[in-house]
Amino acid sequence: MIDSASSQAPADPKKPMGEPLVVVDNLVKYYPIYGGVLRRKLGDVKAVDGVSFDINRGEVFGLVGESGCGKSTLGRTLIRLIPRTSGTASLNGQDIFSRKGDDLKRLRGEMQIIFQDPVGSLNPRMPVSDIIGEGLLAQQDKENGWGRREIRDKRVGDYLDAVGLRRDYARRYPHEFSGGQRQRIGIARALALSPEIVICDEPVSALDVSIQSQILNLLLDLRAEFNLTYLFVAHNLSVIQYISDRVGVMYLGTIVEIAGVDEIYSNPRHPYTIALLSAVPEPNPRVRKRRIVLKGDVPSPAAPPSGCRFHTRCWLREQLGRPESCETTIPELREIAGGHRVACHFAETVTPAAAAEAAHVVVPVALAAEGLAAAAPLAAIAGGEVEETESDAAETAAAIAAASTTTESGTSTDSSDSGSPPPTGPQN
């Protein structure tokens, strides 16, 4: 066994949580834009704009959102890889941003990060022993003895073991490893310092599906073994759902919804979350999803929309007849149920039926399985198959209405009014 740093407070994820491990309050990170002849400051890219959340000890906090929403910037600002603009954050009750010198160095050992790109994040000129040992060398003191090569190498070997690599790989260079193995090295480097919290910044996005599941398993094993807390940043909603305990959804620099993972996936209340979840393609060709296709692109974070930042693309606002408050008032992240917080003025009006109405596209199933579904009317399929995601007849009607007006009906137009039953039952 590896001796976990003795200085670390014993953490048991099962014990009732008292104080959260990390408290983030109104964190802001702007990147200034300079331009013109005099390189004057023209404005700011508001990458992270007033984000507040807690992370409990031992949990996996998932942070999800589209590219450019600020989720990676948030993670990096939090561990002081990049300076913040304003706001506060604390780890174990101690302020993160006011630390300096040796105090800051100690803090860095407690917060580690796993990067997305397993190629770019490892120095190609260093053997693995130096890559993992570099942090140990920086954090050496009389007590841990990491300044001594043999102690350091022992620890490097222990952590290579822990991430499932052979100890003698320590002498090899990064180019000798595959992508999945390199990511394991990155994980070993992060864990070698016995951190309290590990920021996982898209750790599996660059990996193939079959390797991705190996790394996810490893991360969960290591969490149990070393009592870790993860801030897990990813854009893949299935990965987030699998690994997280609580999830925060980000849009354009702000958190729009936070809830427990089951709550947020089964009962999303922010219109953006609902649209995001509906956009995930389902690997089961018989499951039909009613999809809300958002119009347009994410606005520029240099000039975010006024009021609610999502209002320019919001389907709920259209449904409600464009209420003024969406454009004028910034919605607060308010609690609507135990631990479920939403930043939407109209979160209470969001119902599955409302979402169904907005879902103007019913994703067609593979229509051509041996002609078996090809001739089936889409409406009938929709009625038969959408049951996966809906509960009452009104919604079915809405879905059928949506289906019959949509043009995405594949090869079924010629028979759209024949009354034949759905060719296959839902999910057998």
Next chain:
Amino acid sequence: MTTAATVRDVGAADPTPSDLLLDIRDLRTYFHVMDGTVKAVDGVSFSVKRGQTLGVVGESGCGKSVTALTVMRLLDIPPAEIASGQVMFKGRDLLKLPDPEMRKVRGNEIAMVFQEPMTSLNPVYTVGDQISEAVILHKGISKKAGVEKSIESLRLVGINNPERRIKQYPHELSGGMRQRVMIAMALSCDPDLIIADEPTTALDVTIQAQILELLRKVQDETGAALMLITHDLGVVAETVQDVVVMYAGRVVERGTVEEVLLAPKHPYTMGLLDSIPSKGKRGQRLNVIKGTVANPFNLPPGCNFMPRCPFAFEPCQVHDPRIEEADPPDVACWLYTRAPGISLPPRKRPTVAPLEATQS
């Protein structure tokens, strides 16, 4: 020239059924590099019918993109070598076409949408120039008509205000918008076949949803066949009718999307489906395919998937299963086909847990 005439004659005496658009037969594309030879595509056969949507699925390095690039004849030879095979397109073998003839096919009858909307557009030409270039070249229309045509194709892919957009440069557009331009470019010459190589991999889910919807719509309206190359089984399930699964340069399984995703036969396909994280697997370990993708310089003697296969048995180490010789004809695996010279009956066949919805 005689060669061109011969090719046309062959095209006229079309031996293939008329609904067969693209027929790839035993294609082998090798790369000769310093460390040896990489058999990127090693005996691949599949076909696309008119109006069909076919998904080509596999992990990185399985040869799916190289197959597409070979069809388009976009590989540099050397280092690439097309060692054998035929790519029959409308009865003509594209691999034997002289270059000027191939140029008439490429971008005109077969169009390609690339993965990287960032790098596959030329940064120093306007969007309109790039779209109309192909139309003017292939359809022999005037420059003015080319501009009209590019406005029309931009409108078809759902870009607002196309009159303004054609004057913009790629850097002025977002990722999703650039991918729309790529699709507009592919559509501009009314191709019979669109090859889309990971068209949504670089995009966010909400934009991916828009692009997939667009591809479906366009395919529906124009009747073009679509060959969609992807590693995302969700995208496959929603977009295509038929699937071929590739591993280490070979087709290992093929069938309709329902057959392959709901009743996978090959242990690799099962492993891929099994390793998708989902809600129902929370708190459990994910099933993994052990090991890593086969090293292309050092493929095992028998089945390429053998070192990673949980069901491997004796013939897998010696004999190489070929989907062309398989019975049933849709999976290259000795669990289903009797191996030559071995009287051992196939073991009990593995089954895969039914897929569940990732969301409720």
